[in-house]
Amino acid sequence: MKKILIDTDVLMDVFLDRLPFSVHSSKVIALCEVGKVKGFITPVICSNLYYLLRRTAEHKKVIEQLNQLLSFTDVVLMDKQTVVHALNSEFKDFEDALQNCAAEKSESIEIILTRNTKDYSRSNLVVLTPELFLKMLKSI
Numbered sequence: 001m002k003k004i005l006i007d008t009d010v011l012m013d014v015f016l017d018r019l020p021f022s023v024h025s026s027k028v029i030a031l032c033e034v035g036k037v038k039g040f041i042t043p044v045i046c047s048n049l050y051y052l053l054r055r056t057a058e059h060k061k062v063i064e065q066l067n068q069l070l071s072f073t074d075v076v077l078m079d080k081q082t083v084v085h086a087l088n089s090e091f092k093d094f095e096d097a098l099q100n101c102a103a104e105k106s107e108s109i110e111i112i113l114t115r116n117t118k119d120y121s122r123s124n125l126v127v128l129t130p131e132l133f134l135k136m137l138k139s140i
Contacts, residue, residue, distance in 0.1 A: 001038050002038070002110060003038040003040065003108050004112070004113045005076065005099060005125075006032075006073070007113060009114055010025045010130055011045070013026075013115070014026050015049070021130070024130035024134055025130045028130045032072050039073040040073060042099055042103075043078055045099065046070075049062075050062055076105075078102050081105070082101045082102050083098065086101040091119075096119045100112065100120055100125070103123075110125065110126060111125060111126045112125050113130055115129055
């Protein structure tokens with residue numbers, strides 16, 4: 001089973017139905033829900049989602065959405081070592097560095113799923129868009 005870190009932008013595409021991106025992102029999330037793909041997020045992604053979704057929905061609704069997401073994804077741990085590694089990485093964006101370092105440290109995540117693949121050009125992991133990820137799965 002493929003294990004993926006799902007970046008904030010991919011999840012926001014699903015939650016806000018941002019077409020055309022939500023088409024592929026929703027398919028990936030559906031694969032996670034049925035257990036064909038193992039999805040992961042970080043505490044930072046969860047915080048980002050709460051902050052961004054609160055702009056368009058009430059607290060109670062956002063909490064429901066996040067609880068639903070957490071019912072079929074796992075949260076990658078972040079500790080001091082992860083933060084220090086991110087601070088000293090060659091990533092230009094600290095938030096992306098945090099996501100990447102947490103994913104790499106987990107030793108189980110194989111792929112980072114994001115629409116902003118250039119942001120993860122320094123990653124040692126495979127970095128794909130949802131569309132490319134789905135094409136890769138079809139070819140396996």
